[in-house]
Amino acid sequence: MRITTLLAAGLGITGLLAGAVPATAQPVTPSALTWGPCPREQKELVQAGAECAHLTVPLDYADPGGRTIRIAVSRVKAKDQAHRRGILLSNPGGPGGQGLATTVGLRTTLKQVADQYDLIGFDPRFLGGSTPIQCDPAEAPEQPRTTTSPRLDFEDTVRRSRSTALRCARHNDNKALLPHASSRNVARDMDAIRAALGERRLSYYGVSYGADLGAVYTQMFPRRADRIVLDSSTDPEATQYELFRRAGRPLEEGLDEWASWTARHADTYRLGRTGPEVRATVQKLLDNAERRPVAIAGTRLGAPLLRLFLRQFVQHQEDDAALARTVRTLVDAAAGKETEPNPELAGMLDFLNSPDVDDAMTGGAVFMCGDAGWPAGGWPRDPETYWRNTVRSRGDQPVFGPLVNGMTAPCAFWQTTPKERATRIGNDVPVLMLQARRDNNVPYDGALALHRKLRASRLVTADIRSHGVFARGAEGRTPVPCADRAVTDYLGGGALPVTDVTCPAPGGTR
Known part of the structure; x- marks a missing residue:
């Protein structure tokens, strides 16, 4: 998930209070940074001529003389020293995304x-090169059932979640580390990086969870925030589970939009000649998979995985054709036809069958379960709560309701509890915010809620179906020039827009 921050100067009493560490804490003096070559596997950093280091920081900032961990940091020095503006950090989202090379990718x-x-990159604590948390190896996966039911699928999820929580709790001394996996501590680590570099303030770009992390930073360290950009953020009054559930309706609307597009290409994909017909094809695929999983490429795919695939593709309007190809392939496979996965489906199957999948899921769980509330946390302890919410959702969210209301994370069984309460946002730090109006991962109304809490912020809206607005062209998607200019102008020293901005739809209407 992306499931992937930012703000700048200006100050209110709310920000001062929210940024206070416990009274017993003493000021932290970060260790010096000793720069050297970046790891060879970080090819983008090596090609950019970056240097890398590790910064020693407290595991618990309330006990600065106690146990320490190491944060992996990268740097590409400013080429234009005559006009140097300072340091720029970033976070790619998640939670659970590694970020050592993220800032370099913005160039x-x-x-x-x-x-x-x-350009400063860093892996958040417990991820990548930053004292990574690992869990005991997962047991060999059971052979998927040839027949199933929604309840059996749900019980499988509960079983896997319980196993993940236990595996993570019992590995080495994870129980001592996990209570300190929080967005507030990542924000403190960011400030330690700033101090170690000898900078008075830092600038920042974050997307998705990274945007929320940036908001946390500016709430805790309002005087240290310089130019902050938050791309695709969420409602600071909601918990992670609430945010997942709120995505259900926008996801269904995104699927409607895709279905209409696919119907206009009926001769190519043969999924229906009207939007409702295409939707009916998808629903039939899911209904059948809830009884008999789809067999393809030596793998059986139940409805939960199919919903996950659909969500991945429906986020971006440029992926409409990829989603149509994938549904066409799955419909043929479900009908018993000899078929090979299309390239996009093959890529997802390769990832699911790779040894990296467990680590990828663990990184997200560490923070989704480690935060007390926004931008994570809030997961019910009773598994039956998830089941009841799933059943209720099917009426008006038949495709995505069971996914976003289910037990997406193992937090119901997590063995440690958060050390701090959630961050309460409310300040007048200047911030540039970006949001896609039809974002179905983190819906638009959540960004509006954060915009109201960040009283000095300006919001740039893009009328597209996308998760992430800035630098889309660098990802091979249609850029939003208006939004790209707003970010480069602001980070380049310009003022925030006088008012909120709505960008014209890029590339015409779809």
Whole structure:
């Protein structure tokens, strides 16, 4: 999930109070950074001529003289030293996304503005190169059933969640580490990076969970925030589970939009000649998979995985054709036809069958279960709560309701509890916010809620179906020039827009 921050100067009493560490904490003096070559596997950093280091920080900032961990940091020095503006950090989202090379990846869109900053990447604590948390190996997966039911699928999820929580709790000394996996501590680590670099303030770009992390940083360290950009953020009054559930209706609307597009290409994909006909084809595929999983490429795919695939593709309007190809392939496989996975489906199957899948899921769980509330947390302890919510959702969210209301994370069985309460957002730190109006991962009304809490923020809206607005061109998607200019102008030293901005739809209407 992306399931993937930002703000700048200005100050209120709310920000001061929310940023306070426990009274027993003493000021932290970060260790010096000793720079050297970046790991060879970090090819983007090596090609960029970056240097890497580890920063020693407290495991628990309330006990600065106690146990320490190490944060992996990268740097590409500003090329335009005559116009150097400071340091620019970033976070790619998740939670659970590693970020050592993320800031370097912004150069294509930032262009000459990137040359005015030291580009700083970092892996959040317990991920990647930053004292990574590992869990005991998962047991060999059971052979998928040839027949199933929605209840059996749900019980499988509960069983896997319980196993993940136990495996993570009993590995080495994870029980001592996991209570300190929180967005507030990642924000403190960011500030430790700033201090170790000798900078008074930091600038930042974050997307998805990274946007929420940036909001946490500016709430805790309002005087330390310089130019902050938050792309695709969420409602700061909601918990992670609530945010998942709120995505159900926008996801269904995104599927409607895709179905209409696919109907206009009926001769190519043969999934229906009207939007409702295409929707009916998808629903039939899911209904059948809830009884007999789809067999393809030596794998059987139940309805929960099919819903996950659908969600992955429906996020971006440029993926309409990929989703149509995938549904066509799955419909043929479900009908017993000899068929090979289309490239997009093959890629997802390769990932699901790779040894990396457990680590990828664990990284997200560490923070989704480690935070007390927004931008994570809030997971019910009773498994039957998820089941009841799933059943209720089927009436008006038949495709995605069972996915977003289910036990997406193992937090019901997590063995540790958060050390701190959730961050309460409310300040007048200047921030540039970006949001896609038809984002069905983190819906638009959530960004509006955060916009109201960040009283000095400006919101740039893009009328597209997308998760993430800035630098879409660098990802091979249709760029939003208006939004890209707003970010580069602001990070380049310009003022925030006088009012909120709505960008024209890129590339015409769909």
